[in-house]
Amino acid sequence: MVFLVISLVTLIAAILSLESRELVYGAVALALSFLGVAAIFILLDALYLAMFQILVYIGSISVLIIFVIMLVRREKWSTIKSGNERIVGIVTALTFFLVIGYVSYNSGLSNIITPNSSIPDFYDIGIQMINDYWLILEVTGLVLAVSVIGALTMAKIERKN
Amino acid sequence: MEPLFNYFILSLALLSVGIYGLIAKRNAIRLLFSVEIIINAAIINFVAFARYSETPIVTGQTFAIFAIALAAAEAAVGLAIIVQAFRLNNDIDVLELKKLRG
Structure with a gap:
């Protein structure tokens, strides 16, 4: 029952984010959809991942999208x-x-039907991330740094004429 | 708990919504919304299949964390490109951005 409600909220919010007339409402609906996915993670016993999802998606990506929408907003978009x-x-x-x-x-x-009995916690995630996938961790950090540099470089290009 | 198939169907539905957005929408920011929805569907599958595997593993959650970090980088670069296209063309309708057409 809980799963049904959460998945319906997630799906309807995702559709609404694409179909809403005003783009800012769409961004808020997208944040609601991310929140529903975080609730799905809690149902799957992935508490750390749910926290990470709320921090990164709702805390940074949604806020970034809303800021960009406010920068580039035009009235005629709702009439396309x-x-x-x-x-x-x-x-x-x-x-x-x-x-x-x-x-x-x-x-x-x-x-x-049934999940396995042991619930993994964030301690295991950290152990595995450092021991097995340390190279992916390094490359992910490199990709994040390069993307920040790329975004800053693109933001500095001036209009030609 | 729910059977694995329900989580799979939810992920599949989210993926379908994202594909619909990628095909039907012309606003560049809505295309970015669609990509984020598709990434979320993929992450749900990672976590659900790791939870329902026969031996207890956390690899699904580890890779979900990597995927979320890469989605954040992708959103930052995508939004920078959108702002730049808006400054150069005064529009972010993807059918109007034709400067790269040969």
């Missing part, structure tokens, strides 16, 4: 009509959902 693309998108997404859902329902995936 999308013609054929919407029908093509709905048909493609529905076909994808139905085909993959049907195939996976008939596979062995729907037989897995």
Whole structure:
């Protein structure tokens, strides 16, 4: 029951973030959808990951998106009509959902009912991140640094004329 | 707890919503929304499949943390590109950004 409510909120907020008339409301709905995903993580006993999701997604990405929307907002965006693309998108997404859902329902995936008994905590995540995946950790830090430098460089380009 | 298939269907539905947004929307910021929704669907799958595996592992959560960090970097660069395109073209409709067309 809890799962049903949370997943419905997540899905409706995701659809609303794409379909809302005003872009700022869309960004707020996207933050609500991220919050629903964090609740899904809590249901999956991943408390640390839920905290990380709320910190990074709602705390930084949503706020960054809202700031950018306020910088580049135009009134005419709410009047752009999308013609054929919407029908093509709905048909493609529905076909994808139905085909993959049907195939996976008939596979062995729907037989897995119970999770394993031990609940992993963030101590294990830290141990594994340092011992096994230290190279990925280093490269992730490098990618973050490079992306910050790239964003700053792009923000400094002046208009030519 | 719920069976694994429910989490899989939720992730699949989120992925479908993201694909619909990528196809149907013309505003660059909404395309960025779609990419974030798709990344969230992938992370749900990571965590759910790790939780329901036969041997207890945390690899799914570890890689979910890496994926969230990379999504943050991607959002920062994407928003910088959008702001720059807006400053150069005064518009972020992706059908109007034609300067790279050969």
